[in-house]
Amino acid sequence: MTPASDIQSEDTIHRGPPVTVNRYGPAKRVNHWITATSLILLALSGLAMFHPSLFFLTGLFGGGQNTRMLHPWIGVVLFFSFYVFFFQLWRANIFNRADMEWFMGVRDVIGGNEERLPEMGKYNAGQKVIFWSMAILIVILIATGVIIWDQYFHSYTSIQTNRIAVLIHAIAAAVIICVFIVHVYAAFWTRGTLRAMTRGSVTGGWAWRHHRKWLRELAGRGRIDPAE
Numbered sequence: 001m002t003p004a005s006d007i008q009s010e011d012t013i014h015r016g017p018p019v020t021v022n023r024y025g026p027a028k029r030v031n032h033w034i035t036a037t038s039l040i041l042l043a044l045s046g047l048a049m050f051h052p053s054l055f056f057l058t059g060l061f062g063g064g065q066n067t068r069m070l071h072p073w074i075g076v077v078l079f080f081s082f083y084v085f086f087f088q089l090w091r092a093n094i095f096n097r098a099d100m101e102w103f104m105g106v107r108d109v110i111g112g113n114e115e116r117l118p119e120m121g122k123y124n125a126g127q128k129v130i131f132w133s134m135a136i137l138i139v140i141l142i143a144t145g146v147i148i149w150d151q152y153f154h155s156y157t158s159i160q161t162n163r164i165a166v167l168i169h170a171i172a173a174a175v176i177i178c179v180f181i182v183h184v185y186a187a188f189w190t191r192g193t194l195r196a197m198t199r200g201s202v203t204g205g206w207a208w209r210h211h212r213k214w215l216r217e218l219a220g221r222g223r224i225d226p227a228e
């Protein structure tokens with residue numbers, strides 16, 4: 001069963017024509033793009049410090065010293081921007097029984113036969129996996145990142161703790177880069193999704209095709225813009 005909180009304050013159907021559905025308000029979109037920009041900068045600056053063959057990337061940040069100084073601060077920005085987002089979206093990302101069926105029928109999703117699967121609420125199981133993976137990985141990254149932030153926290157941890165933290169930090173970073181690639185690929189691959197994060201709305205057809213339960217619920221509750 002989709003929890004009532006699957007619907008957020010700004011989710012509204014506009015009669016059109018054409019019919020559109022609000023999915024993200026301006027504040028959520030700005031926050032999302034701050035998060036996205038931070039992660040990209042973190043990946044570039046992190047990779048620059050990860051291996052000598054990638055050291056040339058420090059040029060983007062004004063040299064090695066600056067890269068080392070900036071990277072943790074960008075991490076702090078990512079942490080706070082994502083967690084504002086997290087508290088707004090976590091309820092809509094709780095797994096339910098329909099998600100299991102989505103996983104079992106993922107071939108139909110890839111094959112464009114979503115009709116064979118249960119109707120989805122605001123997020124499908126794949127989006128939920130990405131959401132929780134990002135949330136967990138960001139916590140791991142900030143926790144290990146603080147431990148290895150020698151400029152401020154060097155005296156609080158042992159060298160052994162530091163070494164373990166560096167290893168976990170690097171593994172979590174590699175995994176989140178993969179998760180990020182899957183997220184961006186899915187956003188482009190599922191046509192009409194990107195405008196949810198650029199314009200804030202999707203077409204009625206997109207909502208009907210991919211998140212029908214969410215659309216039905218909005219209609220059922222009368223969340224329809226009366227002005228149009």
Ligand code: HEM
Pocket residue numbers: 023032035036037039040082085089093123127128130131134180183184187193194195196197
């Ligand atoms: C250039 C990179 C990115 C693009 C093009 C992109 C695109 C999008 C789009 C189109 C959506 C709306 C999907 C929908 O409502 O169905 C979305 C949602 C979202 N994005 Fe991104 N994104 C990017 C980077 C990131 C990064 C780096 C993070 C986190 C570290 C992130 C976290 C999220 C979350 C949490 C959602 C809400 C979906 C959910 O709660 O399951 N995105 N993104």
